[in-house]
Amino acid sequence: MGIPNDQFPYYLLGLAIIYLAGLLLWLLRKKTFSGSKDWPTTSGKVEGYLQGGYDVKTRPWSERNAPIALTYSYSVNGEYQSGEVVLPRRIAPNAEKAREAFPVGISIEVHYSPNKPELSRVLLR
Numbered sequence: 001m002g003i004p005n006d007q008f009p010y011y012l013l014g015l016a017i018i019y020l021a022g023l024l025l026w027l028l029r030k031k032t033f034s035g036s037k038d039w040p041t042t043s044g045k046v047e048g049y050l051q052g053g054y055d056v057k058t059r060p061w062s063e064r065n066a067p068i069a070l071t072y073s074y075s076v077n078g079e080y081q082s083g084e085v086v087l088p089r090r091i092a093p094n095a096e097k098a099r100e101a102f103p104v105g106i107s108i109e110v111h112y113s114p115n116k117p118e119l120s121r122v123l124l125r
Contacts, residue, residue, distance in 0.1 A: 037111065037123065044074035044110035044122070046102050050084065068092045070102055074110040076117035083110070083120045091124060 003011055050069040071084045092098035102108070113119040 039111040039121070040114055041109050041111050042074050042076060044072045044083075044108045044120075046104050046106050046108060047071045047073050047082070048104055049098060068098050070098070070122070072108060072110065072122060074112065074120065076112055079117065081112070081118050081120060083122070085122045085124065088124065 048071050050071060051066050067086045067089075069084045069086050071082065073080060073082045075081070087098055087101075091101050108122055111121045111123065
């Protein structure tokens with residue numbers, strides 16, 4: 001079963017649109033966070049974890065095979081901000097490893113945009 005000849009150009013166009021949209025999103029993200037390693041830093045605090053969009057307190061992690069996101073808070077010029085970062089599988093392949101690597105309440109270094117303090121990045125090692 002193949003693609004009918006009269007529909008082949010539409011398939012190619014669809015694939016090209018999907019590819020270009022992904023490339024555009026990647027470039028936009030890269031531009032937004034370019035130079036983030038050189039942004040000012042502040043001390044932040046690990047607040048908790050999310051997995052599959054659910055707070056881990058309300059849904060056990062073992063139920064979902066989704067990436068684990070670390071949520072954190074920080075303060076810039078007296079204003080509290082928050083953010084989240086997806087933990088790479090090499091750091092947190094499961095819930096226990098995430099808790100070991102970044103316990104709730106631990107202090108972490110947060111890089112924030114000098115122009116928009118609500119934009120932040122945590123560089124994980």
